[in-house]
Amino acid sequence: MKRVGIKEVAERAGVSWKTVSNVMNNRPVVHPETRARVLQAVEELGYTPNLIGRQLRQGSTRAIALVVPDLHNPYFGVLAQTLEHAAKQRGYTISIEISGGTVDIEQHYLHGWHGRLFDGLIFSPSAVTAEAIAKRTDPTPLVLLGERIISTDVPHVAIDNVASSVDLVRHLVEGGRRRIAFLGADSTGGISTGSQRFEGYKAALRFAGLPYDAALVAATNSWFRQDGYDLAQQILATPGVDAIVCANDLLAVGALAAARDLGRQVPSDLALVGWDNIDEVSYTSPGLTSVAPDLPALAEAALDSVLGELAGEVVIPHRLMERESSAPAVRA
Amino acid sequence: MKRVGIKEVAERAGVSWKTVSNVMNNRPVVHPETRARVLQAVEELGYTPNLIGRQLRQGSTRAIALVVPDLHNPYFGVLAQTLEHAAKQRGYTISIEISGGTVDIEQHYLHGWHGRLFDGLIFSPSAVTAEAIAKRTDPTPLVLLGERIISTDVPHVAIDNVASSVDLVRHLVEGGRRRIAFLGADSTGGISTGSQRFEGYKAALRFAGLPYDAALVAATNSWFRQDGYDLAQQILATPGVDAIVCANDLLAVGALAAARDLGRQVPSDLALVGWDNIDEVSYTSPGLTSVAPDLPALAEAALDSVLGELAGEVVIPHRLMERESSAPAVRA
DNA sequence: CTGAAAGCGCTTACAG
DNA sequence: CTGAAAGCGCTTACAG
Numbered sequence: 001m002k003r004v005g006i007k008e009v010a011e012r013a014g015v016s017w018k019t020v021s022n023v024m025n026n027r028p029v030v031h032p033e034t035r036a037r038v039l040q041a042v043e044e045l046g047y048t049p050n051l052i053g054r055q056l057r058q059g060s061t062r063a064i065a066l067v068v069p070d071l072h073n074p075y076f077g078v079l080a081q082t083l084e085h086a087a088k089q090r091g092y093t094i095s096i097e098i099s100g101g102t103v104d105i106e107q108h109y110l111h112g113w114h115g116r117l118f119d120g121l122i123f124s125p126s127a128v129t130a131e132a133i134a135k136r137t138d139p140t141p142l143v144l145l146g147e148r149i150i151s152t153d154v155p156h157v158a159i160d161n162v163a164s165s166v167d168l169v170r171h172l173v174e175g176g177r178r179r180i181a182f183l184g185a186d187s188t189g190g191i192s193t194g195s196q197r198f199e200g201y202k203a204a205l206r207f208a209g210l211p212y213d214a215a216l217v218a219a220t221n222s223w224f225r226q227d228g229y230d231l232a233q234q235i236l237a238t239p240g241v242d243a244i245v246c247a248n249d250l251l252a253v254g255a256l257a258a259a260r261d262l263g264r265q266v267p268s269d270l271a272l273v274g275w276d277n278i279d280e281v282s283y284t285s286p287g288l289t290s291v292a293p294d295l296p297a298l299a300e301a302a303l304d305s306v307l308g309e310l311a312g313e314v315v316i317p318h319r320l321m322e323r324e325s326s327a328p329a330v331r332a
Numbered sequence: 333m334k335r336v337g338i339k340e341v342a343e344r345a346g347v348s349w350k351t352v353s354n355v356m357n358n359r360p361v362v363h364p365e366t367r368a369r370v371l372q373a374v375e376e377l378g379y380t381p382n383l384i385g386r387q388l389r390q391g392s393t394r395a396i397a398l399v400v401p402d403l404h405n406p407y408f409g410v411l412a413q414t415l416e417h418a419a420k421q422r423g424y425t426i427s428i429e430i431s432g433g434t435v436d437i438e439q440h441y442l443h444g445w446h447g448r449l450f451d452g453l454i455f456s457p458s459a460v461t462a463e464a465i466a467k468r469t470d471p472t473p474l475v476l477l478g479e480r481i482i483s484t485d486v487p488h489v490a491i492d493n494v495a496s497s498v499d500l501v502r503h504l505v506e507g508g509r510r511r512i513a514f515l516g517a518d519s520t521g522g523i524s525t526g527s528q529r530f531e532g533y534k535a536a537l538r539f540a541g542l543p544y545d546a547a548l549v550a551a552t553n554s555w556f557r558q559d560g561y562d563l564a565q566q567i568l569a570t571p572g573v574d575a576i577v578c579a580n581d582l583l584a585v586g587a588l589a590a591a592r593d594l595g596r597q598v599p600s601d602l603a604l605v606g607w608d609n610i611d612e613v614s615y616t617s618p619g620l621t622s623v624a625p626d627l628p629a630l631a632e633a634a635l636d637s638v639l640g641e642l643a644g645e646v647v648i649p650h651r652l653m654e655r656e657s658s659a660p661a662v663r664a
Numbered sequence: 665c666t667g668a669a670a671g672c673g674c675t676t677a678c679a680g
Numbered sequence: 681c682t683g684a685a686a687g688c689g690c691t692t693a694c695a696g
Contacts (some may be wrong), residue, residue: 005673006674007673011682015682015683016682016683017671017673017674017683018675018676018682018683018684019681019682020677021674022681022682025675031681031682034681034682046444046469046470048443048445048447048448048470049445049447049674050445050447050448050672050673050674051446051449051673051674052384052387052388052393052447052448052449052672052673052674053388053672053673053674053675053688054447054673054674054675055384055674055688056382056385056388056672056673056674056675056687056688056689056690057673057674057675057676057688058674058675058676058688059686059688063382070411070413071403071406071409071410072406072409072414072415072611074403074404074406074409076409077403077404077406077408077409078404078429080403080428081402081403081404083428084357084430093429095428096412096427096428098413098416100414111380112380113380114383115380115381115383115384115386116380116382116383116384117384117688118382118677119397134692137378138378138380159663170437185682201419207357224611225611225614225615229615253612253615254615254619256615257615257617260617279404279556279557280585282557282616283557283561283585283586283588283589283616284615284616285588285589285616285617286591293667313694326341337689337690338689338690339689347666347667348666348667348668349667349689349690350666350667350668350691350692351665351666351667353690353691354665354666356690357691362665362666363665363666366666381689381690382688382690383689383690383691384688384689384690385672385689385690385691386689386690386691387672387690388671388672388673388674388689388690388691389671389672389689389690389691389692390672390687390690390691390692391672448673543685575670665690665696666693666695666696667694667695667696668694668695668696669692669693669694669695670691670692670693671682671690671691671692671693672689672691672692674685674687674692675686675687675688676685676686677685677686677687677689678683678684678685678686679682679683679684679685680681680682680683680684
C-alpha cells in the first residue's frame, strides 16, 4: 500500500502543496472553500502528515523523554502516565525510556546519543554519578527527578525527602514506637533520595530523644520487594524493633511479608511505613502508611522546568497517607 | 549552544560529509586512517548524529509502538520492559503509548494519525471494536495482543485463554472446591480476553460435572483492584461460594481484600486465582495463584509478527503458578 | 576508497 | 489568499 503524500493531496484538491500544509496546520489564511476542498481530498485519500518531515524542518519533536530505571516499580508507570497526561495539555508527548539502572544507558540519554529525538529529558537518575552529569555538553534541557545530585546545578524536582521522613518518624513516635529501624539507606554514600530520607530519620530520632542505633539500619540501593523482605528479616533479628521506616513502598511490601513469616503482628507489635503511595499499599493486609507525592504537581513542575519556564529546584508537596500498618501500638 | 552537524565534522576531519556518514554507519569502505581522523573530529566536536534526518531519508524509524490501556496495571509495565529488551536485540526501540482505554486514542494509532513515527504497532486493544480494526487502511504493520477480535484477520499473539481458564478451574476442583464463581466476564458480549476466560470456566465446570450458576458470575470490563473488591463483595453475598476465578491478578487482589473484610479465610474457606502473575501476587497474604504467560516468548512472537517474519495467530505458553490462595480446602 | 548530486516530506520566508 | 524556492540533516545511488 503506497503511502499518500502531501503532493497527491494538493493535486487532487487542485492547489499547491503549500496550501495543504496551511490547512493541515490550521492556519487561518486559507479561503474556507479551498480549505474544504483540501480536507475532502485528505479524507478521500486517507492522508496523514508525516511527522518526521515536520520535525526535521522545525528542529523539534515536541517529545520529552522520561528516563526511569525500571518499570517493575509501578510508581514509575503511574508517574509516566501522570506526565503523559500533563504533557498532552501542552501539545507535547512523553516517551518512556527504561535505563535498567545501568550507567551506560543513562549516559546514552544524558549525552545526547538519542539523536535529537527529544526536546527535553526528565530524568530519574539511578546509577549515574554527579560528575557525569556535570560533564554533560549536550544542550538538550534536562530536569532531574528526586534528590539533587550534589555539585550539579541541573534543575531538579522532588518532594522534601528529609521533611517527609521526619513526618513519618514523628507519626510513629506519636503512635508509641520507640525502637524504629530504617530500611533503604544509601549504600554508596552519595546524596540521593535514600540518603535524604535517612537524614530525616536520624534528625527525627534525635528530636524525639530516641537513641540512634546503627544495628537498626539496613543499606541498599535496590528497592524491590525482595530486598525489603531480605533486609527486614535481618533487621528483625535484632530484638525490640517496633517499627521500620522503609525508603519506598516496595521495600515496605517486602518487609510486611517478612514480618508475617516471622510471626510478627503488624501493627500491634511492628509498624511499617514507606514512600510513593502506590496503589498496591491500599490493598495489603494491613494497608501500608505511605508518603504520597503530589504527582500532578510534580508533573507540572517537571514540564515547566524542562520547557524552560522555571529554573532551579522545585519542592513538591507531599501528604502522609495513614493506614493501618502504623496504627498506634497497643500499650500494655 | 549551537548543535554541531555532519558538515562541521567533515570540515574538521578534512573529508566530505558523505565519508562522515560512512564512518558513523560503520560501513567498511572507509580507509582506517580516514576513519580515525573522522572519529577524532566527532569526539572533539561532541557530534551526535541527528536521527530525524536519517529516519526521514530511510523512511523508517526502527521504533515500534506498544499501545497499552493503562500503566496502573503493573502487568503492562513489565510487558513493555520485556518487549523493550527483546526489541533492542534486533536494533529496534519500543515506544510505550498509553491509550487510556479510550476509543479516540486507540483509533488515533490504528489509523496512522501518529504520523509514521513507528514502523509497527503492538496493540493491546481495550475499547476499540472489531469493525474499526477491519476498516483500517493505514499500512503500518499491526499485531494485536490478547484475544483475537472476531472477524478481523489481523495477526494476534496471546496465551490460550480458554485452556488456561480450564487449568485454573481443574486445579480448584482438584482442591475440593465446588461452588466456583467467576469475576470479570465480558460485559459487552464481544470476543475478548475476558469472554474467552469465561468460556474456559464454563467448559471446565461442565467437564467437572458442576452446575453453572449465573448468580456466581460478575461481569466487568474494568479490571482494577477496586473493581475486584466491589464485585467480590457482591459475589460473596451468595452463600456457599468456595472459590473465585478472577480474570486478572488486580481483580484477585481486590477480591482478597474483600474476603478479608467479610471475615472469609483464604484459602481455607475461599480460594482465589487470577491471571498475569504480576510481582505483587507473590507478596500478598496469602500469595495468589496465577496464570503466568511466557513473557519473553510473547515479546519475541509479537516482534516477529510486527516485523513481518511471522503471520497469523500465535499461541504463547502459559504456566500455572500455584500459591497458597488455592491450596486444597480443608475437608471436614 | 572518496566526492558531488539528488531527494526523503515537510515548513519557512518571500513574492505576488 | 496562493505559489515557487530553499532548506532541515541525513542516506542513496552514481561517478570517478
